[in-house]
Amino acid sequence: MQNENLTFNDLPQVVAQLRDEVMGMRAMLTRQQVESSKPVKENRHKPMTVEEAIEYTHIPRGTMYMKLEDGTIPATKPGRRWILYQDELDKWLETKRRNVVPLTADEENAAILASHKRKPNKSSRQTDPIVEPSKSNEHETI
Numbered sequence: 001m002q003n004e005n006l007t008f009n010d011l012p013q014v015v016a017q018l019r020d021e022v023m024g025m026r027a028m029l030t031r032q033q034v035e036s037s038k039p040v041k042e043n044r045h046k047p048m049t050v051e052e053a054i055e056y057t058h059i060p061r062g063t064m065y066m067k068l069e070d071g072t073i074p075a076t077k078p079g080r081r082w083i084l085y086q087d088e089l090d091k092w093l094e095t096k097r098r099n100v101v102p103l104t105a106d107e108e109n110a111a112i113l114a115s116h117k118r119k120p121n122k123s124s125r126q127t128d129p130i131v132e133p134s135k136s137n138e139h140e141t142i
Contacts, residue, residue: 044087045087046085047084048083048084048085048086048089049081049082050064050065050082050084053073053084056086056089073089074091075088
């Protein structure tokens with residue numbers, strides 16, 4: 001399309017270029033629509049009551065109040081009622097997980113072996129009698 005004087009023989013090549021450009025623009029518009037339709041991250045820092053937190057975490061009521069009183073669960077009590085925030089609860093739950101990263105089979109076996117405390121075999125104990133120091137050393141003179 002650099003030539004302004006087009007001939008009939010140039011028509012198939014020009015149509016192919018136009019088709020390629022249209023397909024490229026269509027792909028670009030599709031990408032932009034997909035990117036713009038991505039959901040906006042919702043605000044997780046919203047206040048919750050204890051009842052809502054119990055429903056959200058599935059922690060029993062007594063346990064929840066016990067952990068609120070001793071300060072284990074992050075919350076505030078500006079008056080008579082507790083206020084918890086969902087994002088803080090999520091962070092607290094994540095830090096309380098036992099295995100944050102899945103262990104490999106070798107790591108699991110090592111952890112199991114390390115956690116089992118075995119009694120030593122009787123045969124492996126030292127059976128030599130205890131020898132007392134001789135009394136002759138006490139009377140030596142210097």
